[in-house]
Amino acid sequence: MMKKAGRLLANLLLVAFSCVWLAPIYIIFVNSFKNRAELYANILSLPSAFTGEYYAQAMQKMNFAAAFKNSFLVTVFSVVIIVVLSAMTAWMLVRSHTALSRFLYRFLIVTMLIPFQTVMMPLMQEMNGITKATGIQMKDSLGGLVFMYIGFGAGMGVFLFHGFIKSAVPVSLEEAATIDGCNTWQVFWKVVFPLLKPTAITVAILDVIWIWNDYLLPSLTLTSNAHKTIPVMASLFFGTYTIQWNMAMAALMLTVIPVVVFYFAAQKYIIKGVAAGAVKG
Amino acid sequence: MKKQFRIFALTLAVVVLAASFAGCGSSASSAASASTPAASSSAQGGKITIFQQKSEIYDQLVALAADYEKETGVQVEVWPIAGDDYYQNLKTYMSSESGPTVFSLNSKSEINEMSGYLADLSGLPVMSKIQDTLKGATNEGTVIGVPYTAEGFGIVYNESLVKPADIDTTDKLVSFIGKSGDVTSFQLSQEDYFLIGHILNFPFAVQKDPVAFCQQVYKGEVKLADVSAFQDLAKIFDAIRQKEQSPVEVSYDDNCGNFATGKTASIHQGNWCYSLFKDYNVTFDMGITGVPVDGNTAVAVGVPSYWCVNGDASAEEQQLGKDFINWLYTSETGTHYLMDEFGFLPVVNGMKSTTLDPISQSIADSIASGNILPWTFNEEWPANIISNYLAPVAQEFFTTNMTQQEFLDKLNEAFVTAANE
Amino acid sequence: MKIKKKWFALFTVPLISVFFAVVILPFISGVLYSFVKWDGLPKNPKQFVGFENYLKVFTDSRFLASLLRTSLFTIISMLIINVLALAFALFVTSRLRARNLSRAMLFMPYLIGGLLLGYIWQFILGDGMKAIGVLTGREDLFFYWLSDSRFAFIGMIVVTTWQMAGYIMIIYIAGLQTISDDVLEAARIDGAGFWNMLFRVKLPLLMPSITISLFLTLSNCFKIYDVNLSLTGGGPANATEMVTMNIFAEIFSKSNYGYGQAKAIVFFVIVAVITMLQVKLTSNKEVEA
Numbered sequence: 001m002m003k004k005a006g007r008l009l010a011n012l013l014l015v016a017f018s019c020v021w022l023a024p025i026y027i028i029f030v031n032s033f034k035n036r037a038e039l040y041a042n043i044l045s046l047p048s049a050f051t052g053e054y055y056a057q058a059m060q061k062m063n064f065a066a067a068f069k070n071s072f073l074v075t076v077f078s079v080v081i082i083v084v085l086s087a088m089t090a091w092m093l094v095r096s097h098t099a100l101s102r103f104l105y106r107f108l109i110v111t112m113l114i115p116f117q118t119v120m121m122p123l124m125q126e127m128n129g130i131t132k133a134t135g136i137q138m139k140d141s142l143g144g145l146v147f148m149y150i151g152f153g154a155g156m157g158v159f160l161f162h163g164f165i166k167s168a169v170p171v172s173l174e175e176a177a178t179i180d181g182c183n184t185w186q187v188f189w190k191v192v193f194p195l196l197k198p199t200a201i202t203v204a205i206l207d208v209i210w211i212w213n214d215y216l217l218p219s220l221t222l223t224s225n226a227h228k229t230i231p232v233m234a235s236l237f238f239g240t241y242t243i244q245w246n247m248a249m250a251a252l253m254l255t256v257i258p259v260v261v262f263y264f265a266a267q268k269y270i271i272k273g274v275a276a277g278a279v280k281g
Numbered sequence: 282m283k284k285q286f287r288i289f290a291l292t293l294a295v296v297v298l299a300a301s302f303a304g305c306g307s308s309a310s311s312a313a314s315a316s317t318p319a320a321s322s323s324a325q326g327g328k329i330t331i332f333q334q335k336s337e338i339y340d341q342l343v344a345l346a347a348d349y350e351k352e353t354g355v356q357v358e359v360w361p362i363a364g365d366d367y368y369q370n371l372k373t374y375m376s377s378e379s380g381p382t383v384f385s386l387n388s389k390s391e392i393n394e395m396s397g398y399l400a401d402l403s404g405l406p407v408m409s410k411i412q413d414t415l416k417g418a419t420n421e422g423t424v425i426g427v428p429y430t431a432e433g434f435g436i437v438y439n440e441s442l443v444k445p446a447d448i449d450t451t452d453k454l455v456s457f458i459g460k461s462g463d464v465t466s467f468q469l470s471q472e473d474y475f476l477i478g479h480i481l482n483f484p485f486a487v488q489k490d491p492v493a494f495c496q497q498v499y500k501g502e503v504k505l506a507d508v509s510a511f512q513d514l515a516k517i518f519d520a521i522r523q524k525e526q527s528p529v530e531v532s533y534d535d536n537c538g539n540f541a542t543g544k545t546a547s548i549h550q551g552n553w554c555y556s557l558f559k560d561y562n563v564t565f566d567m568g569i570t571g572v573p574v575d576g577n578t579a580v581a582v583g584v585p586s587y588w589c590v591n592g593d594a595s596a597e598e599q600q601l602g603k604d605f606i607n608w609l610y611t612s613e614t615g616t617h618y619l620m621d622e623f624g625f626l627p628v629v630n631g632m633k634s635t636t637l638d639p640i641s642q643s644i645a646d647s648i649a650s651g652n653i654l655p656w657t658f659n660e661e662w663p664a665n666i667i668s669n670y671l672a673p674v675a676q677e678f679f680t681t682n683m684t685q686q687e688f689l690d691k692l693n694e695a696f697v698t699a700a701n702e
Numbered sequence: 703m704k705i706k707k708k709w710f711a712l713f714t715v716p717l718i719s720v721f722f723a724v725v726i727l728p729f730i731s732g733v734l735y736s737f738v739k740w741d742g743l744p745k746n747p748k749q750f751v752g753f754e755n756y757l758k759v760f761t762d763s764r765f766l767a768s769l770l771r772t773s774l775f776t777i778i779s780m781l782i783i784n785v786l787a788l789a790f791a792l793f794v795t796s797r798l799r800a801r802n803l804s805r806a807m808l809f810m811p812y813l814i815g816g817l818l819l820g821y822i823w824q825f826i827l828g829d830g831m832k833a834i835g836v837l838t839g840r841e842d843l844f845f846y847w848l849s850d851s852r853f854a855f856i857g858m859i860v861v862t863t864w865q866m867a868g869y870i871m872i873i874y875i876a877g878l879q880t881i882s883d884d885v886l887e888a889a890r891i892d893g894a895g896f897w898n899m900l901f902r903v904k905l906p907l908l909m910p911s912i913t914i915s916l917f918l919t920l921s922n923c924f925k926i927y928d929v930n931l932s933l934t935g936g937g938p939a940n941a942t943e944m945v946t947m948n949i950f951a952e953i954f955s956k957s958n959y960g961y962g963q964a965k966a967i968v969f970f971v972i973v974a975v976i977t978m979l980q981v982k983l984t985s986n987k988e989v990e991a
Contacts, residue, residue: 014793018807021864024822025810036560040538043825061340085717092713104718106978109917111725113973115925115946117953118966121742122731123724124377139379151724154717159917160873163910168880184709198876205872213815219366220373223330223381225358231815233361238817239336240364241472241533242557252818259813264806363817369954376743394957397745529849529938530828593745665955677939680849702956 032249039245054246055254062233062251063225068258070222071212071229074142078149079207083200085150086157091192093158094165095174105162112155116216123148124220140223148221149211157203164199165192205266212259230255326354329601332374332381334367334586335429337556341622348614355601371395375593382594382602385429385586390664392420392587399425400590400599407610410629418587426587427606430625433569433644433653434479434551435580436467440566442546450573451513458517459524465545469521469528470536476528477675478658478667480549481692482581483572484510485661486654495661498693499700506689513574515685522679529679552640553585556624569643571654580647583656584628663699670695732963742959755964764940765965768948769972775855775944776923779862783919784912786867791874792900805875809868819865820932824848827857827933851941854934858942861929866922870915877911878904906987913984917977924973945969 031039032054033047058064093101127138127148138144169192177191193200215231222228234255237248331342339361346357360381362370368391374380375398386392392399402408402417403424411417411428418426438445442464448454458466469476487510488494497503505511521528531539537554539545541561552569571579588609590602609615610629619625620634626645627634637645647653658667674691677683683691736755740748759765794805827847835844847853881904889903905912927946930936936943936951949969953962 014801014804018804022807022810024819024826024864025814027822027825028814028818036534036557037538037562040534040542040561043829085720088713089717092710096710104714108721109981110974110978111721111729112917113921113924113977114725114729114970115927115949115966117927117946117950118732118963118970119725119728121373121376121953121959122728122735124373124379125744126723126728126731128377128379139377147720148724150717150720151722154721154725156918158717160914163914164876164880167910184706185712188713198879202872202876206869209813209815213813215815215817219362219370221379223360223374223379225360228361235363235366235817236336236339236361238363238365240334240367241475242537243534243821245534248818252814256813260810263809263813267805372742372954394741394743394746397743527846527849530832530846532824664957669951669955673937673939676849676937680851680938 028249028252031245032253034246036245055250058234058237058247058250058254061236061247062230062254063228064230064233064254066226067228067230067233070142070227071231072258074145074149074218074229075208075211078146078153078211079204081146081150082153082157082207083203086154086203087161087193087196087200088188089154090158090161091165091169091188094162095171105158108155109159112159116152120216120220127221139221140227142222142227145218145221148217152217153207153210156206160203161196161199164196169195201266205263208262208266209259213255326356327597327601328356328358329382329598329605330358330360331383331605332360332362332367332371333383333385333588334362334364334387335385336362336364337553338623341618344622345609345615345618348618349605349608352612352614353604353608355605357605375591378593380591380593382591382598383605384589384591386418386426386589387586388659388664389418389661392418392426392589394664395589396420396425398591398593400592400594400603401425402427402590402603402606405603405607407607407629410611410631412628412630415584415628418584418589426589427610428584428628429586429588430584430619430623430628431582431644431648432551432553432585432626433580433582433647434482434549435569435571436547437540437550437554437567437569437640438547439540439543439545440568442543442565445568445570445578448547448573449570449578450576451516454573455516455520458520461546464543465525465539467521467547467549468525468531468536468539468545469549470531470533471529472533473668473672475533475536475549476679477671479551479581480572481514481671482656482658483577483654484508484514484574485657486581487575487577491655491657492661495657495696498696499663501697504690505693505696506686510574510577511689511692512685514572515688517572517574518675518678518688519685527679529676552626552638552644555638555640567639569640577654579652579654580644581656582644582648582653583659585659663696663702666695666699670699733967735960736963736967738960740959741957742953748960751960755961756968758961759965759968762965764943765945765948767940768943768945769969771855771942772924772926772944775858775862775926776920779859779866779923780916780919782859782863783866783870784915786863787870787915788874790867790871791878794871795875795878805871808871811865811867812869814865815928817928817932820861820929823857823861823864823929823933827853827860848934849938851938854938854942858926858929858933858944861933862923862926865929866919870919873915873918874908874911877908881907909984909987913981916984917981920977920980921973924969 027043030046031043033050038048093105124139127144130136131138131144138147173191174187177187182190213231214229215235218229219232219235222232230251234248234251237244237251331346333342339359342359346359349355349357368387371380371384375395380398386395399420401423405427407427408417408424415428415431417424417428436448438448442461443457443466448457448467454467460466469480484505485491485494488508494503498505534557536545536548537550537557538561540548540550541558541563543565549572569580571577571581588606590599590606592599594602609619616627616629616632620627620632621636624636624638624641625634626637626641626648634641634645671692674688674695677691678688735748737750737752738748739751739755740746790804790808794801794808828849829846831844831847835841838844845853847857885903885907886899889899894903925946926944927950930942930944930947934942936947945965949962949965952958952965956962
């Protein structure tokens with residue numbers, strides 16, 4: 001009886017805390033329906049009307065359909081490639097106990113410390129150079145952007161996979177598969193990668209959020225309006241001294257909803273016991 | 282399940298790289314032939330891109346672009362941007378040869394820095410028609426920019442709460458501050474330009490020769506603390522600090538909102554803020570007057586930005602850009618947009634706007650009568666001194682017990698340091 | 703297990719080459735540029751100054767102050783974020799009914815990026831705090847936080863924690879889920895209570911997650927910029943100016959590209975040494991399966 005009451009209390013506290021935790025999100029939501037005078041009067045109040053007019057205006061000005069398509073393509077392609085290539089690279093770096101592997105691993109993660117702001121100008125100039133030299137459109141193109149995200153996502157992807165492979169993927173399994181006649185490629189895809197699912201989903205979630213919300217890199221490389229992603233278009237509502245709050249918040253809600261949907265869908269796939277099952281078997 | 286997932290992932294990965302580059306292949310062909318992306322000519326008349334800082338006119342610009350295409354067949358793409366990021370984005374675009382055709386620059390220092398990328402605009406027909414007081418920007422003698430408009434700032438006041446005659450000297454202003462009880466008398470706001478950037482222009486601009494004065498300050502020949510206009514400003518700041526809410530706590534939005542709802546009698550602002558007032562139900566008359574250092578009553582007027590053309594773009598693109606700017610200032614549609622849609626004060630001789638809001642009208646009248654002060658801050662101060670040095674000093678003043686003397690000394694130090702960097 | 707060279711190449715070359723092109727080459731450019739005086743525009747002149755920029759870094763009091771400040775901010779934030787994230791992860795993987803909803807809600811802050819976040823928190827920590835002060839009468843604690851240098855600093859920690867705790871939480875969740883039930887069962891049979899379970903069983907097995915989480919919080923906090931810009935703008939009076947903001951201002955506001963790069967390199971070296979030490983320390987405690 002006491003235990004049940006204690007549990008109820010814990011549940012309630014958790015929910016209450018979560019609500020306080022989300023207060024800022026409440027503010028964003030509520031103010032996407034107010035006009036400037038209303039917002040000035042009281043930022044916390046519920047709006048006088050839940051009008052969709054600012055959402056409609058925001059969507060129209062942001063050219064939302066095109067921006068959504070661009071964001072979607074860039075995010076999906078970048079994340080899939082990052083997950084696949086990072087897993088492959090990380091596994092190889094863990095298993096081959098050479099000095100080169102250790103060096104490459106440390107090298108990859110150290111560069112995660114470089115703030116983007118310090119490499120953005122040379123990077124843009126480099127992309128320009130590649131475009132001129134090879135004819136492959138690296139600047140103002142979604143493909144070029146994906147290419148850059150792969151480069152920037154490499155460090156974290158390898159870092160996360162490396163840690164989990166080292167501790168949760170037993171070499172014994174791989175050796176067993178090799179004895180059974182698999183070559184390295186098959187060992188990776190048949191034995192190792194399935195075990196990496198939780199990590200792969202984790203990397204995917206983190207990368208999707210980063211890339212979907214990323215503003216600076218796309219704003220610098222995507223110049224044609226037709227290529228711009230959602231965050232870049234949303235910056236429209238931020239003037240030099242003042243912000244069109246209602247549309248900015250509507251734009252932010254529009255930006256966040258797809259990611260939330262993705263997150264809810266993806267977290268179902270972090271299945272417990274996959275590793276445990278493998279060890280037992 | 283595992284096998285399916287693996288095949289899916291693999292195929293996707295392979296297809297992706299091929300597709301993403303192939304998909305952009307259509308633009309690759311034009312990339313090889315031109316250094317800027319907008320040089321590809323469409324079937325009709327070509328294309329230009331506009332990238333400028335005033336986010337307030339973005340919507341109208343987009344409408345203008347559509348009208349321009351109808352009239353001339355030239356496509357105009359307007360790039361959106363968050364106001365604060367404008368210049369660093371422009372710089373990055375230019376450095377990677379991705380610059381826009383037409384863009385805006387704000388100050389002498391920006392023009393100096395971008396000088397290698399500016400096209401010569403002296404040949405434009407509109408240049409000869411620009412009012413003398415607002416001549417086009419020059420860089421080493423060559424005209425490279427067309428002024429947007431004229432803007433003015435000073436004390437914007439609510440006529441029913443205060444009259445200009447009540448605050449036309451520093452002493453009167455100082456005693457006015459804090460007097461009105463429930464109503465705030467005079468309010469600044471926390472953003473760099475509105476905390477100190479604009480208002481500090483006044484003591485410089487009232488000097489007999491502001492340009493020479495600035496040079497003397499930079500060389501250390503003159504100390505701000507010894508100059509009466511600056512002492513006046515420090516008195517005003519101190520009065521605000523003692524008797525009003527700290528401006529560090531007031532945002533631009535609240536500042537304008539307070540004024541529009543009658544909670545504040547006067548604010549330090551410019552005619553650009555009128556568009557914000559429209560969102561509230563303003564029931565009173567308003568006007569603008571100068572900050573009364575040394576008994577001054579004139580507002581400060583200057584050109585906020587200039588239209589420039591990308592000198593790095595192809596010759597045809599540059600010409601299209603120049604044509605656009607010329608059209609903007611001379612055609613009927615163009616001038617309609619400038620004056621009625623953007624709300625700009627006319628800069629071309631003979632143009633008269635009939636739709637000016639009360640503050641802009643007041644500024645226009647001041648320009649006509651010649652009772653104006655220059656924008657020394659924009660023309661003579663070292664680059665970016667406001668956000669790098671002056672704002673921190675002002676913030677410190679309002680959040681500590683700094684004396685007026687220390688305040689002026691620190692400002693002085695800021696100018697000397699920044700000028701000699 | 704012996705790996706043939708061709709497999710090694712096949713598996714690692716694609717990613718490493720993209721990484722090299724996108725991250726390493728520009729970084730090397732940056733290093734080269736740190737030896738010149740330049741404003742960043744190709745058409746404007748570069749003036750070779752050798753190590754002058756680097757010498758300047760060590761006498762730049764504003765930069766050194768921001769370095770110290772960022773370090774302090776990072777250490778405090780790292781601790782708070784990791785403790786909170788672990789606590790959240792434990793709650794959320796327990797048998798409490800509210801866990802699914804809570805997991806989603808705790809994670810949400812991380813989904814909101816960018817500019818708007820800072821402005822919302824500006825309101826909460828500014829006007830919001832002031833209102834609470836008036837309501838509760840505790841005006842010594844609740845006032846316009848952002849105009850006080852110490853409280854603005856605390857504000858930065860609050861917002862960063864708010865944003866990152868949920869994100870680090872899912873790393874700990876993934877880690878907790880790799881701990882096999884057998885081990886937990888065995889410990890329970892041996893009579894381990896909650897705290898023993900936590901410190902003797904779970905934490906050691908969580909070491910890889912801890913390495914990762916510490917590293918991620920360390921690197922994200924050192925590099926902090928967006929929140930810094932939109933929440934405090936570095937104020938009041940540069941009291942909360944963190945390193946990336948200082949470098950960015952140097953490059954774009956002051957148009958000192960070369961000097962800004964020198965600062966960035968110095969900063970990078972310092973942070974790299976610290977984090978490599980951290981990774982080595984915690985990695986040694988990891989147990990390979």
